[in-house]
Amino acid sequence: MTTPHILELCDLSVEFRQGRRTPPFRAVDGVSLTIGQGETVGLVGESGSGKSTIGRVVLGLSPVHSGQVLFDGADITRAGARTRRTLSSSLQVVFQDPYSSLNPARTIGQTLAEPLLVHEKLDRRQTAARIAAMLERVGMPADTANRYPGQFSGGQRQRIAIARALMLSPRLVICDEPVSALDLSIQAQVMNLLADLQRELSLSYLFIAHDLPVVRHLSQRIVVLYRGQIMESGPAAQVYAEPAHPYTRMLIAAVPEPDPAAQRGRRTPREADAPKPPAPTGCAFAHRCAHAVAICHAARPVLLPRAGGPDAGAAEHLTACHRSAELAA
Numbered sequence: 525m526t527t528p529h530i531l532e533l534c535d536l537s538v539e540f541r542q543g544r545r546t547p548p549f550r551a552v553d554g555v556s557l558t559i560g561q562g563e564t565v566g567l568v569g570e571s572g573s574g575k576s577t578i579g580r581v582v583l584g585l586s587p588v589h590s591g592q593v594l595f596d597g598a599d600i601t602r603a604g605a606r607t608r609r610t611l612s613s614s615l616q617v618v619f620q621d622p623y624s625s626l627n628p629a630r631t632i633g634q635t636l637a638e639p640l641l642v643h644e645k646l647d648r649r650q651t652a653a654r655i656a657a658m659l660e661r662v663g664m665p666a667d668t669a670n671r672y673p674g675q676f677s678g679g680q681r682q683r684i685a686i687a688r689a690l691m692l693s694p695r696l697v698i699c700d701e702p703v704s705a706l707d708l709s710i711q712a713q714v715m716n717l718l719a720d721l722q723r724e725l726s727l728s729y730l731f732i733a734h735d736l737p738v739v740r741h742l743s744q745r746i747v748v749l750y751r752g753q754i755m756e757s758g759p760a761a762q763v764y765a766e767p768a769h770p771y772t773r774m775l776i777a778a779v780p781e782p783d784p785a786a787q788r789g790r791r792t793p794r795e796a797d798a799p800k801p802p803a804p805t806g807c808a809f810a811h812r813c814a815h816a817v818a819i820c821h822a823a824r825p826v827l828l829p830r831a832g833g834p835d836a837g838a839a840e841h842l843t844a845c846h847r848s849a850e851l852a853a
């Protein structure tokens with residue numbers, strides 16, 4: 525069965541135990557999102573907002589408390605090891621740290637051959653040809669296969685990690701902060717590579733990042749997460765140009781400036797500096813929000829089409845803010 529969505533998360537919640545006497549910690553709280561074929565969805569939020577946990581749930585690395593995960597229409601919420609093995613050819617990941625994600629004791633050729641050995645019956649010549657073609661595709665020289673990870677820079681290792689993720693022609697790649705550990709100039713090259721590969725191979729990406737501008741150009745849609753809840757979601761250009769939620773505005777304002785003096789002036793409080801968590805009944809962001817009024821502390825806002833602004837009522841631009849109409853005015 526084919527569906528328009530390669531991935532669908534329905535009211536997903538993830539909880540972690542904190543000991544016998546303390547109630548479990550809800551890291552992901554009622555998240556619903558979809559990714560279409562060939563689409564990139566950018567998932568942004570500060571450290572601890574639950575982005576990686578969502579990625580880990582999709583990969584089967586974190587257990588689900590409630591809700592559903594559908595991959596190409598099939599329920600994989602509690603898929604067993606066998607289904608996961610089969611899924612691994614269509615669902616892959618690129619992690620943040622290209623230093624720890626490649627085995628230093630294996631040549632790049634051995635690392636890239638691994639998924640082929642598990643999933644495809646190829647002879648040595650065919651395997652070598654597939655590896656050479658993939659290395660070329662990610663912009664690495666042909667002799668890369670005979671060398672070890674330690675012989676490459678961070679950016680080159682991330683290209684190799686991308687090659688490994690693509691060896692089996694996946695349909696969805698979870699990109700978990702794939703450029704955050706790289707220098708700014710290298711970040712742009714790796715982002716361009718990911719964009720080129722997406723076009724060539726009709727890949728879908730769930731692109732996880734702290735900074736909204738990092739995901740803005742690559743993503744068709746952006747989902748903004750705070751304390752495990754979606755604060756805003758919508759077309760990337762609209763969310764960036766007309767952010768509806770005070771938290772999204774704060775994220776955009778917090779983007780580092782190249783000029784250190786200007787940056788000092790712009791820096792917003794970090795989550796760690798924020799007052800204690802809000803009452804569970806209210807908006808998760810109310811305790812940090814300059815616009816919060818009584819209702820924000822009393823009732824959790826529902827994710828709805830934004831009520832004001834140039835794209836008011838647009839079904840695809842949603843925000844969970846009691847004051848969205850007033851703030852847009």
Ligand SMILES: Nc1ncnc2c1ncn2[C@@H]1O[C@H](COP(=O)(O)OP(=O)(O)OP(=O)(O)O)[C@@H](O)[C@H]1O
Pocket residue numbers: 540541549551569570571572573574575576577578734
């Ligand atoms: N295995 C675990 N056990 C307990 N708590 C966890 C576990 N994994 C994640 N958490 C907690 O869940 C919350 C969300 O973590 P997560 O790593 O998903 O956030 P994130 O938005 O990806 O942050 P970062 O950008 O720093 O990776 C954090 O408070 C984290 O401490």
